[in-house]
Amino acid sequence: MRYLPLTHEDRQQMLSVIGAESVEDLFRDVPADALLSDPVALPGTQGEMAVEQAFRAFAAGNVSPSSAPSFLGGGAYRHHIPATVDHLIQRGEFLTAYTPYQPEVAQGTLQYLFEFQTQVALLTGMDVANASMYDGATSCAEAVMMATRTRKRRRVVISGGLHPHYRETSVTYGKYTDLDIHALPADWQDSEDAGAAIDGETACVVVQYPDFFGRVRDYTALADACHAAGALLVVVVTEVVSLGLLKPPGEMGADIVAGEGQSLGNAASFGGPTVGLMAVRGSFLRQMPGRLAGQTVDVDGRRGFVLTLSTREQHIRREKATSNICTNSGLCALAFTIHLTLLGEQGLVRLAELNHANAVELADRLAAVPGVDVLNDTFFNELTVRLPKPAAGVVDAMAERGVLGGIPVSRLYPDNPDLRNLLLVAATELNSSDDMDALVATLTEALS
Amino acid sequence: MMDRAMMDREGTFTGNRGLEKEEPLIFEQGSPGKTAVDLPEPPASKNRLGGLERRAPIGLPGLSEPEVVRHYLRLSQKNYGIDTGFYPLGSCTMKHNPRINEKVARLPGLGDLHPLQPVSTVQGALELIDTCAHWLKVLTGMPAVTMNPAAGAHGELVGLMTIRAALEDRGDARKRVLVPESAHGTNPATAAMCGYAVQSIPADDRGRVDLAILRERLDSDVAAVMVTNPNTCGLFENDVQEIAKATHEAGAFFYCDGANFNALVGRVRPGDLGIDCMHLNLHKTFSTPHGGGGPGSGPVVLSEALAPYAPVPYVVHGPDGATLVEKPDDSDGKPFGRIKGFHGQFGMFVRALSYMMSLGSDGLRDVSGDAVLSANYILARLQDTFRVPFPAPCMHEVLFSDRTLKGTGVTTLDMAKALLDEGFHPMTVYFPLVVNGAMLVEPTETESKESIDSFVDTMKHLAERAAAGDVKFFHDSPYLTPRRRLDETTAARNPILRWHPPSLDHAAE
Numbered sequence: 008m009r010y011l012p013l014t015h016e017d018r019q020q021m022l023s024v025i026g027a028e029s030v031e032d033l034f035r036d037v038p039a040d041a042l043l044s045d046p047v048a049l050p051g052t053q054g055e056m057a058v059e060q061a062f063r064a065f066a067a068g069n070v071s072p073s074s075a076p077s078f079l080g081g082g083a084y085r086h087h088i089p090a091t092v093d094h095l096i097q098r099g100e101f102l103t104a105y106t107p108y109q110p111e112v113a114q115g116t117l118q119y120l121f122e123f124q125t126q127v128a129l130l131t132g133m134d135v136a137n138a139s140m141y142d143g144a145t146s147c148a149e150a151v152m153m154a155t156r157t158r159k160r161r162r163v164v165i166s167g168g169l170h171p172h173y174r175e176t177s178v179t180y181g182k183y184t185d186l187d188i189h190a191l192p193a194d195w196q197d198s199e200d201a202g203a204a205i206d207g208e209t210a211c212v213v214v215q216y217p218d219f220f221g222r223v224r225d226y227t228a229l230a231d232a233c234h235a236a237g238a239l240l241v242v243v244v245t246e247v248v249s250l251g252l253l254k255p256p257g258e259m260g261a262d263i264v265a266g267e268g269q270s271l272g273n274a275a276s277f278g279g280p281t282v283g284l285m286a287v288r289g290s291f292l293r294q295m296p297g298r299l300a301g302q303t304v305d306v307d308g309r310r311g312f313v314l315t316l317s318t319r320e321q322h323i324r325r326e327k328a329t330s331n332i333c334t335n336s337g338l339c340a341l342a343f344t345i346h347l348t349l350l351g352e353q354g355l356v357r358l359a360e361l362n363h364a365n366a367v368e369l370a371d372r373l374a375a376v377p378g379v380d381v382l383n384d385t386f387f388n389e390l391t392v393r394l395p396k397p398a399a400g401v402v403d404a405m406a407e408r409g410v411l412g413g414i415p416v417s418r419l420y421p422d423n424p425d426l427r428n429l430l431l432v433a434a435t436e437l438n439s440s441d442d443m444d445a446l447v448a449t450l451t452e453a454l455s
Numbered sequence: 456m457m458d459r460a461m462m463d464r465e466g467t468f469t470g471n472r473g474l475e476k477e478e479p480l481i482f483e484q485g486s487p488g489k490t491a492v493d494l495p496e497p498p499a500s501k502n503r504l505g506g507l508e509r510r511a512p513i514g515l516p517g518l519s520e521p522e523v524v525r526h527y528l529r530l531s532q533k534n535y536g537i538d539t540g541f542y543p544l545g546s547c548t549m550k551h552n553p554r555i556n557e558k559v560a561r562l563p564g565l566g567d568l569h570p571l572q573p574v575s576t577v578q579g580a581l582e583l584i585d586t587c588a589h590w591l592k593v594l595t596g597m598p599a600v601t602m603n604p605a606a607g608a609h610g611e612l613v614g615l616m617t618i619r620a621a622l623e624d625r626g627d628a629r630k631r632v633l634v635p636e637s638a639h640g641t642n643p644a645t646a647a648m649c650g651y652a653v654q655s656i657p658a659d660d661r662g663r664v665d666l667a668i669l670r671e672r673l674d675s676d677v678a679a680v681m682v683t684n685p686n687t688c689g690l691f692e693n694d695v696q697e698i699a700k701a702t703h704e705a706g707a708f709f710y711c712d713g714a715n716f717n718a719l720v721g722r723v724r725p726g727d728l729g730i731d732c733m734h735l736n737l738h739k740t741f742s743t744p745h746g747g748g749g750p751g752s753g754p755v756v757l758s759e760a761l762a763p764y765a766p767v768p769y770v771v772h773g774p775d776g777a778t779l780v781e782k783p784d785d786s787d788g789k790p791f792g793r794i795k796g797f798h799g800q801f802g803m804f805v806r807a808l809s810y811m812m813s814l815g816s817d818g819l820r821d822v823s824g825d826a827v828l829s830a831n832y833i834l835a836r837l838q839d840t841f842r843v844p845f846p847a848p849c850m851h852e853v854l855f856s857d858r859t860l861k862g863t864g865v866t867t868l869d870m871a872k873a874l875l876d877e878g879f880h881p882m883t884v885y886f887p888l889v890v891n892g893a894m895l896v897e898p899t900e901t902e903s904k905e906s907i908d909s910f911v912d913t914m915k916h917l918a919e920r921a922a923a924g925d926v927k928f929f930h931d932s933p934y935l936t937p938r939r940r941l942d943e944t945t946a947a948r949n950p951i952l953r954w955h956p957p958s959l960d961h962a963a964e
């Protein structure tokens with residue numbers, strides 16, 4: 008087998024040094040009745056060619072968004088990823104290293120994490136960021152845990168504009184640690200007053216920016232209301248490209264920003280792996296979950312980087328740790344940081360402008376389809392439209408005609424009849440006018 | 456004439472050392488006007504941002520493509536990976552990462568799938584998830600699996616939450632989780648996140664869970680016993696079936712930390728040992744790359760009793776093909792909720808399945824066989840040099856203590872740093888906590904005998920050097936790495952966690 012370097016002779020020699028008769032001998036601590044004498048009932052070894060063909064067959068069973076007009080967002084976005092990103096992250100020294108426990112031979116990882124942390128802090132307008140979380144939803148949940156821990160309060164107010172997966176994940180995380188989660192109803196009509204839900208027991212309010220329905224809202228007043236009541240404002244960002252154009256959450260008074268970084272450098276990959284972002288005000292630094300890379304010097308006085316403040320973490324603090332996270336999203340963070348470095352200030356702003364301009368075009372064209380109402384006054388690259396009939400069937404009909412026309416809101420809110428006709432559509436730099444023609448044509452057809 | 460000694464003393468003008476280049480931060484390079492991505496001019500349109508546009512520049516640097524490529528290439532050259540050499544980091548299973556896995560994970564129709572496409576357009580993906588799940592169930596001998604968790608620790612959380620949901624469903628609120636002293640830090644941290652008090656179980660003199668003490672502490676208030684098997688000392692818990700029995704008699708569930716499944720894969724099914732629940736680290740046993748810290752994936756296999764409580768989503772088959780149950784209300788069971796966005800680490804399932812299919816049931820048996828053989832070979836060759844605290848055989852990793860270093864002035868950390876100069880990644884040090892100055896060596900099955908021999912010879916050489924009293928050499932190690940020992944105390948006392956423009960004075964943040 009191509010992955011196994013030991014030969015039969017090697018094995019025999021090694022056994023004789025050990026003084027064992029056979030490899031089975033070495034398993035003698037395993038209860039005899041649990042030791043299998045034969046391979047389990049699964050197919051045998053295959054060569055690379057056969058394996059590759061098997062995966063091509065799996066792939067052929069799917070519709071690839073790269074070859075169909077696709078308008079899906081809802082927390083995962085299709086952007087153009089420069090070839091350089093994927094080439095560089097597959098350098099063996101990046102791909103096959105682990106957590107940088109030995110900093111003398113991990114300066115590559117540590118330096119890119121330090122740069123990543125800086126980029127995330129700059130984008131969000133926050134003081135510091137960590138070296139990544141699993142994804143946006145778990146980052147949001149950890150932000151909630153952190154807020155309740157630091158405020159020593161149990162109540163959490165979740166906006167109805169938060170992505171339902173983020174809300175559900177936060178509810179789950181809080182379930183057994185006695186959090187009192189007050190989730191506001193789906194705010195599709197833009198009528199929510201989250202500030203009114205704050206009381207003296209509230210640890211934090213969680214909002215999304217742009218929100219799940221695509222709207223761009225100013226949270227400055229909400230931040231003030233939170234702070235006046237001794238609560239924190241957690242701002243969730245699921246489309247990080249928007250921060251190229253939008254005022255950063257830090258400027259609105261956010262205390263914690265929890266985000267999803269997939270949009271930069273990472274393919275959607277059916278939802279995972281992606282990269283959770285977390286950035287905070289400096290005063291919460293020691294309450295953060297996850298790894299942190301910090302700058303220092305070596306014995307020769309040269310600048311270098313190490314993992315730091317690890318007394319927060321599970322391997323030191325065990326049951327008193329700020330989180331149980333260990334393995335995070337290092338490689339996805341690398342893809343993020345390389346993509347952002349390639350873009351630079353000018354490239355990111357341009358990318359964000361393109362996304363927005365395409366979404367403006369999309370909104371105008373959808374508004375002209377008979378029976379379709381665009382609900383958003385504001386948006387970045389995603390918006391909600393109301394159809395004259397249930398969106399799920401319309402999306403299926405469009406898919407049959409080869410167009411991935413958006414996400415029926417009912418997929419995420421199955422029980423709310425008010426939302427049945429709502430469709431979430433996103434446009435990125437990858438959506439051409441031809442794509443929009445196809446969307447408008449199939450949508451018109453599906454509605455008629 | 457300049458000789459080597461002079462060069463070492465004086466260094467170079469640039470600070471570079473041949474192929475090894477000093478590399479500034481991206482923020483210290485480029486200029487804001489440059490970019491490595493040429494994008495078209497956006498069409499003019501009236502913006503719909505509601506007056507919330509950014510007013511100040513972000514502060515990102517601009518670099519051209521060649522500059523970016525060099526930056527990251529140079530950074531990569533300061534890193535040690537499995538591709539570089541022997542990486543016996545115990546408990547982490549740093550095995551070869553086959554590149555076919557990377558190739559197939561990027562195929563159009565897999566890598567680019569959107570998680571919320573209509574299920575009719577992702578039938579191949581659902582079949583792939585199901586196939587991966589099938590392999591994991593057969594290999595572990597367990598009837599069910601949840602594919603959602605993002606890593607091992609996340610799997611622990613899902614496992615304990617499943618247990619808690621099952622207990623609460625039978626009206627049985629319990630408050631404690633028993634965790635062996637030798638457990639990985641994520642075990643107690645997870646139990647706390649799940650609202651449980653953690654009670655520690657000491658090891659006996661064989662490095663195993665002390666069964667008598669475990670029995671004593673098991674009562675009707677214990678929700679679960681969390682045992683790593685093989686444990687973090689690299690030993691098989693001989694009494695695992697008795698532990699399972701005692702746990703079940705107390706009405707508790709048996710959680711197995713499966714991070715060390717590489718020792719067992721293809722030969723032992725944890726289901727035959729009486730476990731209820733176990734996470735698998737696809738980034739360990741199943742070769743998905745560690746990526747400088749992640750991403751991982753931590754599916755959890757479950758017993759019949761626990762399966763109904765597993766989180767959403769999961770794949771089911773119906774008349775129209777496969778579909779996803781995404782909401783607890785749509786489930787036939789009683790899912791405790793959702794634990795992550797979307798449907799698990801799909802890209803990792805692709806890689807792990809590609810790995811499992813490559814090896815097959817016969818190859819996977821050789822994986823555990825060679826992994827255990829290699830660890831025992833290292834044990835045999837080093838047992839006269841370093842103290843082996845618990846009797847052989849070990850499983851896939853071998854634990855040494857620092858006993859033979861006592862009195863030399865050389866510590867486990869010094870050994871690790873000296874190994875760096877010799878071109879090896881060190882073993883895991885100071886973990887598990889149950890022996891002094893622990894050195895946990897996990898060779899994996901993907902090392903050649905030559906590579907293992909070279910490591911063993913080096914360890915012997917260093918031990919001799921320590922015994923000879925060459926303390927200064929060790930304390931100053933490493934000498935040849937891109938950086939030498941780093942000041943971690945100052946880093947923690949005065950944290951600098953991001954770059955700031957030089958004009959601003961930020962002492963601490």
Ligand SMILES: Cc1ncc(COP(=O)(O)O)c(C=O)c1O
Pocket residue numbers: 332333334546547606607608609639641642683687712714715736751752753
């Ligand atoms: C024994 C053990 N348990 C649990 C974990 C946690 O797994 P992860 O890092 O994937 O969260 C690890 C590895 O880090 C481990 O070695």
